Amino acid sequence: MLSHTSFTLLASNHIAELQRHAKSQRLARTAYPDRERTPRVLWHWANR
Known part of the structure; x- marks a missing residue:
């Protein structure tokens, strides 16, 4: 059981x-x- 302060x-x-x-x-x-476009841009940037 956690003490009240740590909780x-x-x-x-x-x-x-x-x-x-x-x-x-x-x-x-x-x-x-x-x-819509953001994930594709990030995916492209990560995989170039």
Whole structure:
């Protein structure tokens, strides 16, 4: 059983990670509004 403090730390770490991910997703959406083309461009860039 985790102590309350370590659980709170874990939870806040997890929330921060989720927020960071959401922010990067939001940035990716604004940077690439054309969601159809983006994966193909990334795939091409990765495989050239």
